[in-house]
Each structure stands twice: as structure tokens, then as C-alpha cells.
Amino acid sequence: NAGVMQNPRHLVRRRGQEARLRCSPMKGHSHVYWYRQLPEEGLKFMVYLQKENIIDESGMPKERFSAEFPKEGPSILRIQQVVRGDSAAYFCASSLSPRDPGNTIYFGEGSWLTVV
């Protein structure tokens, strides 16, 4: 997990507020992935981004959720008007390229969102 930095580690939001989760990939990695994990469940893919591009957002809810990975700075997962069902752990991962043979994907320690 060393190198993929996520913040905040814990975030509490009231229903209707916005949550912003940040992810800085490992040095040299230009591919970022976001996953959500509900309590006692597995990892669910949300979105895959490269610098300035969303490559695959098929796992992202169509409303209230958005993600970006700007040319400069961290990747941001944004959840607008949060609801209790958004309470989960959000994990970011990074890689050089998922299609390079043997490329490894590394995960951050996660951001735990609690909606009250």
C-alpha cells in the first residue's frame, strides 16, 4: 500500500452535504481506480481514470457521483447530496497501465465516509 495516499481517512457528513475524497497515486502512476466497499461486502469497481480522462465509469452511480483526475493534483471522488446509503469505505488504487503484462495495481488505505 505504500505510495497511494488517500485523504481524509475518515469523513463524517450530514445528509445532503457534499463529500470530497482525494487520492494521490504512487509516483509515476497515471492510472487511477476507485472502489467502494460496503460493510462486510467486497470491493465494487466505480471508475477508472487516466490523467484528464475518464476511461470507464460503468460502476459509478449516475447521479450525485463524479470523479476527476486533473493534469495536476490528486484524483477527486465527489459525492453530492450524500445519503445514508453512501456510508462506505472508498478505496483508490493506481497502476502504470492495467494492460501492461504483469502490471500491478496498488491500493491506498481508504477513506471511510459516514453519513449521519
Add this chain to the structure above:
Amino acid sequence: LAKTTQPISMDSYEGQEVNITCSHNNIATNDYITWYQQFPSQGPRFIIQGYKTKVTNEVASLFIPADRKSSTLSLPRVSLSDTAVYYCLVVFNAGNMLTFGGGTRLMVKP
């Protein structure tokens, strides 16, 4: 949708060898198989990765048969600290989505 399948849970005792199998019938020619370990409140941690036959590192071995439709993570002489959820991951070239299986919850008992 291509996916991986693992047993939901396994129990073992300290000192035993544990083998966890993952099936990935739709694996593509260029796909590698990667296994991760996850403890509560932590992110998945890379354990081992392989393409075919056998790979071994300081913590585990990975066995992949010739057809590559499954893989087996082998943990030698487990300890209580190996209690965790283990995931296999295959990068399916059918799409960009990196699909995790449901994970195997390993419980190591004294």
C-alpha cells in the same frame, strides 16, 4: 460479465497450509492473476502475482494450471495474523473494469 469466483469463507488452524482457489473462466491471453489480502479497516495489500505455472515469494505460492481458468493461492503454515479476506483479481481485457471476486474470508484458529 467476466468475473472471478472464490469460496466465501475458510477455516484453518495455526501451522496448517491453506489453499484458496479462484476460478476465472474468461481470462484472456494477456491477463495476469493477482492476489490481495485485506484486514479490517485497511486497504487491500498485494500478496503475489502470476501468469502461469507456479510463482513463489516469501509469503505465498501461486499455482496456475495450463488452461489458466483457475488459480490457487497457497499460504504455508498460517498464523493467527493471517486471518483476513483474500481476493483474486484478473484484469479482463474485455473491458477496463478490474473485477474483484467476493473474496474469501479466512479464519485461522489457535
